[in-house]
Amino acid sequence: MMSDDYAKAIPVPGPESVPFWEGAKNHRLMIQNCNTCGHHWFPPSTVCTGCGSRDIEWVASSGKGKVFSFVVFHRLYHKGWEGEVPYVVGIIELEEGARMLSNVIDIPVGDVICDMSVEVVFEDATDELTLPKFKPV
Amino acid sequence: MIEPSTHLRDKYALVGAGHSRLGKVPGVSAQGLLEEAMLNALVDAGLTTQEVDGLICRGPDEIYTFHQVMGERLGIDASFSTTLTNGGASQVMGVALAAMAIDAGMASCVLVGYGRDNWSRVHANKENHMRGSGRPQQMYGMEFGPEFGYYGAIAAHGFGAQRHMHDYGTTREQFGEISLAFRKYALNNPDAVMKKPLTMEDYLAGRMIVEPFGLFDCSLQTDGAGAVVVTSTERAKDLRQKPVLVKGFGTGNNISGWFNDDNMTHTGAIQAGKTAYAMAGVSPSDIDYAQIYDCFTYMVLVQLEDYGFCQKGEGGAFVASGALDLNGVMPTNTSGGQLSEAHVEGMLQVVEGVRQLQGIYGPERQVPNAEIGLVSGHGGNTVCESTLILGTA
Numbered sequence: 001m002m003s004d005d006y007a008k009a010i011p012v013p014g015p016e017s018v019p020f021w022e023g024a025k026n027h028r029l030m031i032q033n034c035n036t037c038g039h040h041w042f043p044p045s046t047v048c049t050g051c052g053s054r055d056i057e058w059v060a061s062s063g064k065g066k067v068f069s070f071v072v073f074h075r076l077y078h079k080g081w082e083g084e085v086p087y088v089v090g091i092i093e094l095e096e097g098a099r100m101l102s103n104v105i106d107i108p109v110g111d112v113i114c115d116m117s118v119e120v121v122f123e124d125a126t127d128e129l130t131l132p133k134f135k136p137v
Numbered sequence: 138m139i140e141p142s143t144h145l146r147d148k149y150a151l152v153g154a155g156h157s158r159l160g161k162v163p164g165v166s167a168q169g170l171l172e173e174a175m176l177n178a179l180v181d182a183g184l185t186t187q188e189v190d191g192l193i194c195r196g197p198d199e200i201y202t203f204h205q206v207m208g209e210r211l212g213i214d215a216s217f218s219t220t221l222t223n224g225g226a227s228q229v230m231g232v233a234l235a236a237m238a239i240d241a242g243m244a245s246c247v248l249v250g251y252g253r254d255n256w257s258r259v260h261a262n263k264e265n266h267m268r269g270s271g272r273p274q275q276m277y278g279m280e281f282g283p284e285f286g287y288y289g290a291i292a293a294h295g296f297g298a299q300r301h302m303h304d305y306g307t308t309r310e311q312f313g314e315i316s317l318a319f320r321k322y323a324l325n326n327p328d329a330v331m332k333k334p335l336t337m338e339d340y341l342a343g344r345m346i347v348e349p350f351g352l353f354d355c356s357l358q359t360d361g362a363g364a365v366v367v368t369s370t371e372r373a374k375d376l377r378q379k380p381v382l383v384k385g386f387g388t389g390n391n392i393s394g395w396f397n398d399d400n401m402t403h404t405g406a407i408q409a410g411k412t413a414y415a416m417a418g419v420s421p422s423d424i425d426y427a428q429i430y431d432c433f434t435y436m437v438l439v440q441l442e443d444y445g446f447c448q449k450g451e452g453g454a455f456v457a458s459g460a461l462d463l464n465g466v467m468p469t470n471t472s473g474g475q476l477s478e479a480h481v482e483g484m485l486q487v488v489e490g491v492r493q494l495q496g497i498y499g500p501e502r503q504v505p506n507a508e509i510g511l512v513s514g515h516g517g518n519t520v521c522e523s524t525l526i527l528g529t530a
Binding site: 008009010011012013014017043049068069070071072073074075076077078079080081084086087089091099100101102103113114115125129131133 | 267268269279280281282283284285286287288289292295296297299300303344345346347348349393396397401
């Protein structure tokens with residue numbers, strides 16, 4: 001799909017998050033890893049959020065994790081979601097430890113619970129944008 | 138581990154409090170509403186703008202150096218002035234900063250206030266109305282949120298509520314008890330926006346907004362402003378009102394993030410409260426009433442736990458016990474709070490905290506024999522907390 005036809009919000013990456021979005025396009029879930037202490041985190045920064053080290057790198061996550069918490073949007077906040085409410089927004093805790101916000105999909109809305117196991121699926125939204133989402137394992 | 142300076146205890150006082158018209162106030166800017174509240178606070182204190190030499194305020198967050206806008210409009214040159222940007226934690230923090238500024242010799246009489254024209258902005262156009270916000274979307278970040286349909290403070294706080302329900306078995310009915318308790322207070326407050334009684338049936342029938350929050354879990358969209366005057370307890374002796382002493386204050390800011398660790402169920406109120414209690418030399422059992430920042434019902438429940446009024450995880454049973462009522466163990470949000478009076482980002486909590494100790498109300502609203510009260514502010518990106526402990530002289 002061309003982005004002109006895409007009705008939902010298109011993310012505007014900051015300079016530090018380009019590797020995440022480029023990775024998503026290649027269906028890899030990129031997070032940051034600290035070579036000093038082994039901590040993984042998200043969203044991106046230029047220092048380790050565990051120990052402050054600058055010896056950090058981008059790595060691919062296994063994409064497996066669990067739903068730390070979630071909410072169900074019943075009210076429409078953006079016209080791009082028309083016809084899709086109710087939908088689930090979750091905080092996913094990846095098995096590496098980093099947490100990220102995404103949608104929990106492929107499950108009836110009422111069946112989502114905290115701590116349920118999920119794995120990443122890549123949704124190619126437009127030619128330029130792929131969104132990592134999560135479905136039950 | 139920090140040790141707050143106890144030398145500030147009781148040295149500074151709130152000598153006046155005021156608010157503007159609340160609710161739907163079309164045709165007035167946030168600045169105009171704040172002027173209204175600030176002048177009311179000065180009248181309450183028996184002071185004029187000419188005696189003010191400190192101005193700490195906040196308004197719509199996209200207005201650059203808001204305190205300068207207000208200084209110009211009020212004709213005040215200030216030796217100390219700034220705009221705070223800590224969201225709903227700013228207003229309580231403003232009082233703490235005023236005491237610190239006076240103590241440092243930077244000012245002697247400080248006006249602290251916050252004004253918003255949120256109802257007017259949200260109803261100004263279709264786009265704002267759909268987003269339920271009067272702020273420009275750019276202020277919320279342009280990635281890691283909107284592309285997943287994640288909008289608004291309600292969802293952020295909803296994550297915390299959901300996790301609390303999961304970890305401790307908290308229920309929606311228990312959240313509802315908070316809405317019901319505050320509505321009862323609002324019915325005794327002629328300035329409160331909400332005028333009708335609320336039953337548990339009404340609460341549960343309220344339409345879902347962002348689950349687990351329904352309509353009655355959410356604070357109001359209102360125009361309005363509040364302000365207080367801070368000066369030394371020494372100077373307060375000659376002023377119009379019985380002074381309300383700043384016994385202690387504290388801040389806690391889990392700015393590593395709401396999603397980090399267990400921050401959404403163990404909030405900045407733990408640190409902020411600990412600091413404020415230590416400065417004031419009191420403990421939770423000394424507190425006669427609380428004015429708690431209530432953007433959403435859950436935030437009241439978790440803050441009551443974090444301030445030590447009940448054990449962690451027992452907030453649900455605590456609020457269901459009638460604890461928040463005027464004759465309960467912790468009368469809370471005695472003006473109706475942001476859920477039922479008006480949402481002025483915690484500034485009205487400060488105003489009500491002061492008035493309870495001025496002892497101005499009749500028996501339907503006055504906490505009997507109130508000597509010490511706690512006021513909380515919560516906000517920023519859901520992770521900032523400020524606490525004020527007030528007392529009678």
